[in-house]
Amino acid sequence: MNVHSIYTRLIFGYTLLVVSAFIIFGTYTYQSLQTHLYAEIYSTFSRRIDHIRHDVLPSFDKKNISGLSAQLEQIFSPEDSNRFIKILKEGKEVVYLSGPPQDRSFSPGSISFIPYHLVSNCEQGVSSNLYDNVLVFGCKTELNSVTYLIEMGVPIVETKRVLQQFVITLIVGLAVVTVIAIIAGGFLVKLALSPVEAIRASAEKITYGNVSQRLAEINTGDPIEHLSKTLNQMLDRLDQSYQNASRFSSDASHELRTPLAIIRSDLETLQKDKSLNFETHDRLGSILEEIERLSAIVESLLSIARLEAGEAKAKNEVINLSELVQSTIEQMQLLADEKNISVAINASSPVLIGGDVARIRQVIVNLFDNAVKYTPQFGKVVVSVFAEAGAAVLVLKDNGVGISADALPYIFERFYRADKVRSSTSQGTGLGLYIVRTICQAHGGVIDVQSIEGQGTQVKIELPLQKSAASV
Ligand SMILES: Nc1ncnc2c1ncn2[C@@H]1O[C@H](COP(=O)(O)OP(=O)(O)O)[C@@H](O)[C@H]1O
Ligand SMILES: [Mg+2]
Known part of the structure; x- marks a missing residue:
C-alpha cells in the first residue's frame, strides 16, 4: 500500500471521518442510554421509598413489627422480585430486613449503605450507593421524634447486561461501518478521479505523429475541468511551436533545393569545359560530390519534415x-x-x-x-x-x-x-x-x-x- 497515493489518502481520510462520526454518535447514545436507565431506577425507588415513608411506616409506628413486615412483603414481595429492603430505627435497631432474593444475587445481611451520618433526609432527596452490584437508595425520615432509615436496593446486573449488549452492538456496528466506509470510499474516490483517468488515457494517445489531438473535454466545473482546459491550452501552444519548427525546416529545405540545383548544374557545365586544367577539373569534381551530399541532406530533411507533418502514410x-x-x-x-x-x-x-x-x-x-x-x-x-x-x-x-x-x-x-x-x-x-x-x-x-x-x-x-x- 502506497501511503502517498491520493487513493490511499482519500480513502483513509474518508474512513477516518465516518468512523469518528460513528464513535462520537455511539458514545453519546451509550451515555444517554446509561443516564436514562439509572434515572429511571432512581425515580422508581424514590417513589417506593416515599410510599413506605408516607403510607406504610406511619400506620405501623405504634403497632407490632410483624405487621409491618407482612405489609411490606405484600406490597413489594422483595424476595420474589429480587429486591432489598431494610428499615433501621435510630441508625441501630433493624426494624425490617428483607429475606434473600430468589436469584441469590446478593445477601441482604451483608449489604452496607453509606455511613449513617452521611445519609440525607428524605425531604432533601434520596442518597444512593453501589454495593457489590446492588444499587441501594436510602434516606432518613423522622416520625414521632424517632429517626428511621429506609433503604431499598436492586441488583443492576440486568441494567449492566443491557448496556454491555449495547456496547457489543456498537463495536459490531463500528466494524461494519469501517468496512462499508473503505469500500464506499474506494468507489467514490475512483468515481471522483475518473475524469483524471480520462485525461491520462487521452494524453497517452498524443504522440509525435498526432500532436493536434487534444485531451478529453471534462465538463465538471471543478479544478479537474480547469486542469484539462489548461493542459489543452498548453498543447495548443506546443502544437503551434511544433508546427512552426517543422514548417521552418520544410521551408528551409525547400528554399535550399533550387540554389543547390543551380550550383550543381553550373558546376557540371563548368566541368565539361575542355580548357580547364586537370587539377581544377579534379577540384570541381570533389566540390560537386559535396554538393551532391548537401542535396541529399536537404532532400532527406524535406522528406522528414513532410513525414512528420503527417505524410508518412498519406x-x-x-x-x-x-x-x-x-x-x-x-x-x-x-x-x-x-x-x-x-x-x-x-x-x-x-x-x-x-x-x-x-x-x-x-x-x-x-x-x-x-x-x-x-x-x-x-x-x-x-x-x-x-x-x-x-x-x-x-x-x-x-x-x-x-x-x-x-x-x-x-x-x-x-x-x-x-x-x-x-x-x-x-x-x-x-x-x-x-x-x-x-x-x-x-x-x-x-x-x-x-x-x-x-x-x-x-x-x-x-x-x-x-x-x-x-x-x-
Ligand atoms: N547494412 C548496414 N551495414 C552496416 N552498417 C549499417 C547498415 N545500415 C545502416 N548502418 C549503419 O547505420 C548508420 C545509419 O544509417 P542511415 O541512417 O541509413 O545513414 P547513412 O546510410 O546515411 O549513413 C550508418 O551510417 C551505418 O553506420
Ligand atoms: Mg542510409
Whole structure:
C-alpha cells in the first residue's frame, strides 16, 4: 500500500471521518442510554421509598413489627422480585430486613449503605450507593421524634447486561461501518478521479505523429475541468511551436533545393569545359560530390519534415510488397553491379500490405542502399519477402562491414553514422534509417536490426498484412 497515493489518502481520510462520526454518535447514545436507565431506577425507588415513608411506616409506628413486615412483603414481595429492603430505627435497631432474593444475587445481611451520618433526609432527596452490584437508595425520615432509615436496593446486573449488549452492538456496528466506509470510499474516490483517468488515457494517445489531438473535454466545473482546459491550452501552444519548427525546416529545405540545383548544374557545365586544367577539373569534381551530399541532406530533411507533418502514410493503397521489392531492386541493380555485389531476391509469392506505395518504396531504397553501401566488393545481399504470423516480413541480409554493438542503439537517430563508416565513405547523411523507422511506424510496423561487426547485418521489417491477402 502506497501511503502517498491520493487513493490511499482519500480513502483513509474518508474512513477516518465516518468512523469518528460513528464513535462520537455511539458514545453519546451509550451515555444517554446509561443516564436514562439509572434515572429511571432512581425515580422508581424514590417513589417506593416515599410510599413506605408516607403510607406504610406511619400506620405501623405504634403497632407490632410483624405487621409491618407482612405489609411490606405484600406490597413489594422483595424476595420474589429480587429486591432489598431494610428499615433501621435510630441508625441501630433493624426494624425490617428483607429475606434473600430468589436469584441469590446478593445477601441482604451483608449489604452496607453509606455511613449513617452521611445519609440525607428524605425531604432533601434520596442518597444512593453501589454495593457489590446492588444499587441501594436510602434516606432518613423522622416520625414521632424517632429517626428511621429506609433503604431499598436492586441488583443492576440486568441494567449492566443491557448496556454491555449495547456496547457489543456498537463495536459490531463500528466494524461494519469501517468496512462499508473503505469500500464506499474506494468507489467514490475512483468515481471522483475518473475524469483524471480520462485525461491520462487521452494524453497517452498524443504522440509525435498526432500532436493536434487534444485531451478529453471534462465538463465538471471543478479544478479537474480547469486542469484539462489548461493542459489543452498548453498543447495548443506546443502544437503551434511544433508546427512552426517543422514548417521552418520544410521551408528551409525547400528554399535550399533550387540554389543547390543551380550550383550543381553550373558546376557540371563548368566541368565539361575542355580548357580547364586537370587539377581544377579534379577540384570541381570533389566540390560537386559535396554538393551532391548537401542535396541529399536537404532532400532527406524535406522528406522528414513532410513525414512528420503527417505524410508518412498519406495514402492507403493495397501494395504487393513482393512485386514492389523486385521492381525497386531491379532499378537499383546498377549500384550492386558497380561493386560486384551479388543480389538474391526471394519474393516469389505475393504479400499484400496496405499503405503509401511511394513511402514503402523509400524504405526499400534506403535499406538496399545501406546494404550495398556498407558491403565491400564481391559481397552478397539477400532480400526476402514473406508472410509470417499475420505480418508481412521484409528481410535484407548482407555480409558487409556490420555495426558494432556500441553503435547499434543509435543507428535510428538523426545524423548518426557509425565512426568507421563515417571515415570510409562520404556518401550518406545518417538520416536514412530515421526515415525508414518513421514510415514503418506510421504503417503500424516494426523494424529490427541485428548485426555482427565484420560479418554482416540483417534488417527485418514487419508490417501488418492486408486483410484481403487471403483472397489473392
Ligand atoms: N547494412 C548496414 N551495414 C552496416 N552498417 C549499417 C547498415 N545500415 C545502416 N548502418 C549503419 O547505420 C548508420 C545509419 O544509417 P542511415 O541512417 O541509413 O545513414 P547513412 O546510410 O546515411 O549513413 C550508418 O551510417 C551505418 O553506420
Ligand atoms: Mg542510409
